[in-house]
Structure formats: structure tokens, C-alpha cells
Amino acid sequence: MEENLLIIENIEKAFGSQKVLDGVSFKLNKGDVKVIVGPSGTGKSTLLRCINLLNPPDKGRIYLQNTEITQLPHSKIPSIRQKIGMVFQHFALFNHLSAIDNVALGLIKVKKMNKTDAYEKAMFELKRVGLDQHKDKYPAQLSGGQKQRVGIARALAMDPLLILFDEPTSALDPELIGEVLQVMQNLAKEGMTMICVTHEMGFAKSVANEVIFMEKGKIVEQGPPLKLFTEATHPRTREFLSKISELYGESEKK
Amino acid sequence: MMFFSKLVTYIPSLLKGLGITLELTLLSAIIGFFAAIFLVVGVLYGNRFFKILCNFIITIIRGTPMMVQLFLIYFGLPGINIKLSPLTAAVIAFIINSSAYQAEYLKGGFMAISKEQIEAAYSIGLNKWDAIRLIVFPQAFRFAIPALSNEIVYLIQYTSVAYTIGLPELFYISKNFASKTYMNLEIYLFIGIIYLIFIYIITKLTDIVEKKLYIPGFDTSHLK
Ligand SMILES: Nc1ncnc2c1ncn2[C@@H]1O[C@H](COP(=O)(O)OP(=O)(O)OP(=O)(O)O)[C@@H](O)[C@H]1O
Ligand SMILES: [Mg+2]
Numbered sequence: 001m002e003e004n005l006l007i008i009e010n011i012e013k014a015f016g017s018q019k020v021l022d023g024v025s026f027k028l029n030k031g032d033v034k035v036i037v038g039p040s041g042t043g044k045s046t047l048l049r050c051i052n053l054l055n056p057p058d059k060g061r062i063y064l065q066n067t068e069i070t071q072l073p074h075s076k077i078p079s080i081r082q083k084i085g086m087v088f089q090h091f092a093l094f095n096h097l098s099a100i101d102n103v104a105l106g107l108i109k110v111k112k113m114n115k116t117d118a119y120e121k122a123m124f125e126l127k128r129v130g131l132d133q134h135k136d137k138y139p140a141q142l143s144g145g146q147k148q149r150v151g152i153a154r155a156l157a158m159d160p161l162l163i164l165f166d167e168p169t170s171a172l173d174p175e176l177i178g179e180v181l182q183v184m185q186n187l188a189k190e191g192m193t194m195i196c197v198t199h200e201m202g203f204a205k206s207v208a209n210e211v212i213f214m215e216k217g218k219i220v221e222q223g224p225p226l227k228l229f230t231e232a233t234h235p236r237t238r239e240f241l242s243k244i245s246e247l248y249g250e251s252e253k254k
Numbered sequence: 255m256m257f258f259s260k261l262v263t264y265i266p267s268l269l270k271g272l273g274i275t276l277e278l279t280l281l282s283a284i285i286g287f288f289a290a291i292f293l294v295v296g297v298l299y300g301n302r303f304f305k306i307l308c309n310f311i312i313t314i315i316r317g318t319p320m321m322v323q324l325f326l327i328y329f330g331l332p333g334i335n336i337k338l339s340p341l342t343a344a345v346i347a348f349i350i351n352s353s354a355y356q357a358e359y360l361k362g363g364f365m366a367i368s369k370e371q372i373e374a375a376y377s378i379g380l381n382k383w384d385a386i387r388l389i390v391f392p393q394a395f396r397f398a399i400p401a402l403s404n405e406i407v408y409l410i411q412y413t414s415v416a417y418t419i420g421l422p423e424l425f426y427i428s429k430n431f432a433s434k435t436y437m438n439l440e441i442y443l444f445i446g447i448i449y450l451i452f453i454y455i456i457t458k459l460t461d462i463v464e465k466k467l468y469i470p471g472f473d474t475s476h477l478k
Contacts, residue, residue, distance in 0.1 A: 054373055082379025092374035096393045096469050106378035109388060140471020151374075158378055 004063070005030045005161060005193055006051070011060030011070075013046055020046045021057065022217035028162065028195065033188045035204040035225070036197045037244065038214035044197040045089075047214070048164040051195070052084040053077050064161065082110050085155030085163035090171050091147040093139040099150045100126060100135040103157045111158070125153040129183050145176030149183055162193035169200060199244045205229070213237045257440040264431050271427035272448065274341065278413045278423060281345050283406050286352030291391075293357035298364055299386060308357075315354035321415060323347050328419040340421040344413070352409060359401035363394030396464075396472045403460035407453050424448065 006028040013021040020043040028034060036044050049055040051062060053069065062070045069080050094102050100122050107118035126132045129149035139147055148168055155163050165184065169177040181203050188194060188207035198204070204211050204225045212222040213234070221228065221237045229245075232238045261268075296308030315323070328343035338346070367390050375385035414425035428445045432438045 052377055054376060078376070078379045078381045081377055084377070086374070086377035088370055088374060090368075090370055092368070092370035094371060094374070094389050095471055096389075096396065105388065106380070109384060110379040138470045140469075154374075154378065 003066075004028060005032075005065060007061075007063040007066075008051070009061040009063070011047075011050055011057040011062065013043070013050055013055060013057050020217050021050065023060070024214070024217070024219055025060075026212065026219065026222070028193060030161075030193055031191045032210070033192075033194045033196070033208045034210050034212060035208040036195065036212045036214060037199060037204075037240065038220075039240065042214050043217045044214060045166050048086070048166050048195065048197060051164060052081050052086055054086075078110070082106065082158050083161045085158060085160035087148070087151050087155055087163060087165045087168045089167040091139070091144070091151045093147055093150055093154075095139050098136050098138055099131060099142065099146075099153075102139070102150055103153045106154065106158050122153075122157055125157045126150070128156065129153045130179070143176060144172045145179045148172065148180045152180075152183055152187075156187075162195065163187070165194060165196040165198065167197050167199075169198065199248050201225075201229070201241070201245050201248060213240060215240075257435075257437050257444075260431075260435050260437065261441075261444070264427070267422070267427050267430075268424070268445075271422055271424040274421065274423040275410065275413050275425075276452070278341075278344055278348060278416065278421075279406065279409045282348035282352045282409055282413075285349045286356055287402070289349060289353035290356035290360055293353060294360045294364060295386065297357070297361065299382065312354045312357055315351055316358070320347070320351050320412065321418065323351055324415065324419060340416070340419045343419060344416040344421050348409065348413065348416075352405060356402060356405055359398045359405065360394055362401070363397035364390055366397050367393050393472070396467055396469065399460065399464045399467070403457065403464075406456050406460070410449065410453055410456065 004027045008024060008026050008028075010023050010025050011021055012019070012023055024043075024047060026034070036047065038044055046055060050057045053072075057070060060070070061068055064080065064083065072080065094105065097105060100119065103125050104115075104118045104122035107113045107121055108115060111118075113121070123132060123135065126135050129152050131146060131149050131153065134142060134146060137146075139150070142150065151168075152163075168184070169180050172180065177200070181200060184194070184196070184203065185207055196203070196208075208225050210222055211225045211228045213220045213228070213232075213236075215236060221232060221234045223232075228237065229241060232241065293308045293312060296304040297312070300308060324344065324347040327347045328338060328340065331338060331343075371389055372385050375389045376382075380388065413423060416423055417426035417429060420426070424445055428441050432441050435441070
């Protein structure tokens with residue numbers, strides 16, 4: 001097998017009788033940044049949740065570093081998940097823990113690091129997202145943009161092979177989107193492998209090496225961002241992309 | 255002043271009674287709390303068997319009068335050759351009873367924690383039990399503190415029904431005093447005040463605990 005970091009092979013997922021993913025396949029190399037776009041209810045979140053096994057797929061296979069992760073016994077799943085970071089739309093910070101404890105928890109409890117090293121590493125990650133000043137604040141004391149950056153630091157701390165972003169800026173006020181996108185752009189430039197569900201096309205154009213347009217559980221079209229924006233072959237892709245650049249055009253300019 | 259001179263002779267047994275009342279209250283509150291965690295985790299996170307079992311236990315306990323449970327344990331169990339002292343019977347009955355109520359209060363707290371936080375816990379590699387222990391429980395407990403503190407207040411008062419199986423707790427001693435001295439008004443006023451003082455102390459203590467555990471964003475005032 002070739003040296004792909006992640007291979008998704010023909011995955012399918014249904015909730016009851018509703019088929020949400022209908023044969024999705026793609027590959028990811030180390031350092032790739034893929035942006036997934038598509039209408040609401042298309043299965044974008046479900047796809048991410050399949051990858052880190054929050055909702056394991058019904059059919060198909062997923063390989064992480066050439067090891068299949070879709071057939072693992074329950075007890076092995078946490079060790080896979082810690083290699084795949086996830087950033088959530090509504091931040092999902094642990095509300096009873098300060099920013100630094102949010103970041104350090106996985107290091108102490110999952111990686112079994114000693115506390116001194118864990119807090120040092122957590123501090124490093126908070127600096128990386130520009131929040132070292134706010135390390136002792138609780139989630140309720142942080143702005144949306146700051147919360148999301150803690151969310152990113154929490155994922156980073158585990159030194160994941162890749163990070164999944166599920167609409168990381170869509171719950172944010174427009175003026176806070178920029179600071180989160182900036183952090184994500186820096187990560188991309190540092191070579192972090194990322195799959196981002198986002199409608200921020202400015203971000204896609206500047207760092208993605210591929211944009212995937214999904215509809216009704218299937219990949220309709222995929223390609224380098226500029227190619228997709230200027231010469232999409234599928235009429236639905238063109239229609240959708242022009243609609244979202246209209247809708248999200250404003251924050252793009254910032 | 256007749257009352258107080260009589261009362262003095264009763265002080266040792268009143269103190270003993272008070273001791274039993276507090277012992278019963280604290281044992282039921284504390285052991286009941288741990289049993290409640292077991293029940294609520296069973297209901298919310300257990301497999302089908304535990305879900306049904308724990309729900310069943312809670313329903314039965316909350317659906318029957320405390321007095322019936324107490325009499326069943328003290329007067330009923332000897333029927334199958336299990337003879338318990340009044341204290342043991344009362345402690346068991348109150349632990350069982352309180353655990354079901356505390357489980358309900360905790361359940362409200364558990365359900366207030368977003369599913370996303372649990373998924374975030376999974377996403378960094380925590381397993382289910384660590385996610386419950388480290389993420390859900392500490393938050394659920396904070397949400398449940400006001401209700402749990404009410405439960406202790408309720409327990410202090412309700413332990414008085416244990417007099418019915420002859421447990422010499424505070425109320426039993428007072429009743430004894432009243433029947434010997436006919437000073438009903440005085441003694442019941444007097445122990446009313448004693449209960450009041452202890453309930454006041456407990457309320458203050460739980461306020462302190464709540465403040466100690468306070469975290470910005472955990473505003474539980476709407477639950478009070
Ligand atoms: N746990 C679940 N149980 C039942 N149905 C679900 C579940 N999760 C998702 N769905 C359904 O699957 C479909 C796809 O959902 P998904 O969240 O993946 O879409 P999405 O592309 O992320 O949409 P959005 O842009 O609105 O976030 C939706 O119709 C949703 O209602
Ligand atoms: Mg979604």
C-alpha cells in the first residue's frame with residue numbers, strides 16, 4: 001500500500017432508514033489540508049465523526065497510517081481517537097476546567113504525562129494559539145473566538161496525526177472569525193494535516209490543497225480550490241460555491 | 255423553670271438521641287450519595303440490563319412511602335429470619351430511600367452536560383468511564399448541590415419517623431419526656447428549635463461547599 005496518512009474507502013452511514021453517507025472515498029497525505037463544503041444535512045459532520053469513530057461507519061474502511069481502524073475492538077478505539085484531533089462547532093470545552101486544564105487534561109489522563117511536563121506542554125500550545133495570557137480563565141470567561149482557540153490548543157496538545165475541524169467558525173460573531181482562521185492558517189503553514197468543514201472560502205483558497213464538494217452523502221466534485229472556483233465541471237458545484245461566496249464574502253475580505 | 259430542671263436530667267439521653275439522629279442523617283446522606291451515583295450512572299450509561307434495573311429500583315423506592323420501606327425492613331424481614339436492630343434497620347431504610355431521591359437530583363445535573371463535551375472527551379482519547387468521571391460528574395455534582403443540600407435538610411427531619419420502630423433518636427426521647435412530664439408544649443418547642451439549629455448549620459455548610467466549588471459559568475441559582 002502507498003504511503004497515505006488517511007484513506008477513506010467507500011464509507012456508508014445510515015441513521016435508521018436515512019442514508020447519510022453513500023460511498024465516500026478520499027485519501028489524505030501528510031500535510032494535506034482538505035476543505036469540505038456542501039449544503040446543510042449533507043453528511044459533512046457525519047463524515048468527520050466517522051473518521052474519529054464517534055459514529056463508526058456502517059460499511060467501508062478507513063485506514064490510518066495503513067492500519068485499518070474500522071474493525072477495531074471497542075477497547076482500542078480511544079487510542080485511535082487520541083491520534084485524531086477534533087475541533088467542534090460549539091467549542092465543546094470542559095466548562096469546569098480552566099483553559100490550561102482543558103488543554104492539559106488529555107496529556108495527564110490519556111498520555112499519562114507527569115503534571116509538570118503536561119502543564120509545560122499545555123502552556124506551549126496555549127501560546128501557539130495566542131492565549132497564554134488567559135490560561136487560568138474558565139470557558140464562561142472567554143469570548144467565542146478565545147474558546148475556539150482553546151479548543152484548537154486542546155486538540156494540538158495530543159500531537160495528533162491530523163485534526164478534523166467541524167465548522168469551527170460558524171458559531172462565532174463575524175468579528176471573531178478572523179482570529180480563529182488565522183490560527184488555522186498558521187497550523188496549515190506549519191504542515192499540520194487538516195480536514196476542515198467550513199464555508200470560509202478565503203481560508204480554502206489560501207491554504208487548502210483540495211476542496212471537496214459534497215451533496216446528499218456523496219462527493220460531487222473535488223479539486224484544487226482555484227480550479228473548483230473557476231472551472232467546476234458540475235453545475236451544482238458552481239451554483240453552491242457562488243452562493244456561499246455571496247454569503248460569506250464579507251468575512252473573507254477581512 | 256420546672257421544665258428546665260426536668261430537662262437537665264434528660265440531657266444525657268437527649269444528647270444520645272441527637273447523636274443517633276445525626277448519625278442516621280449523615281450515614282444515609284453519604285452512603286446514599288454513593289449509591290445514587292451508581293443508580294444514576296446505571297440509568298444513563300448502563301447497558302440495557304442495568305438501565306432497566308436501576309430505573310426499576312428508583313421507581314419502586316420513590317413510589318412507596320418511606321414508612322412502608324422502614325416497616326418492611328424492620329418488621330417484615332424477620333419473617334425470612336433476618337432480624338435487624340432498630341438502628342441497622344433505620345440506616346438501611348434511609349440509605350435506600352435517600353439514594354433514589356439523590357439519584358433523581360444527580361440525574362438532572364448529568365443531563366445538563368452537553369453531549370458535545372462528552373464527545374470532546376472521547377476525541378482526546380478518554381474512554382467512557384473516564385469521560386463520566388472527569389468531565390460529566392464534576393459538573394453534574396455542582397449543578398445538583400442545591401437539591402442535594404435540600405435532601406440533607408429533609409433527612410434530618412424525616413429521620414424522626416424512625417421512632418416508630420423504637421429507635422431512640424431525638425424525637426423518640428422527646429416523646430418519652432413528654433409522656434413522663436406532660437410538658438408537651440415545652441419539649442416540642444425545645445426540640446423544634448434544636449432541629450432548626452441543625453438545619454441552619456447544614457444549610458450554611460452546604461453554602462460553603464457550593465462557594466468553594468464555585469466556577470464561573472456554573473450559575474445554579476435558577477435551580478434553587
Ligand atoms: N446521531 C444521529 N441520529 C440520527 N440522525 C442523524 C444523526 N446525526 C446526523 N443525523 C442526520 O444525518 C444528516 C446529516 O447530518 P450532518 O450533521 O452530517 O450534516 P452536515 O452536512 O454536517 O450539515 P450541517 O451543515 O447542517 O452541519 C442530517 O439529516 C441529520 O439529521
Ligand atoms: Mg455539520
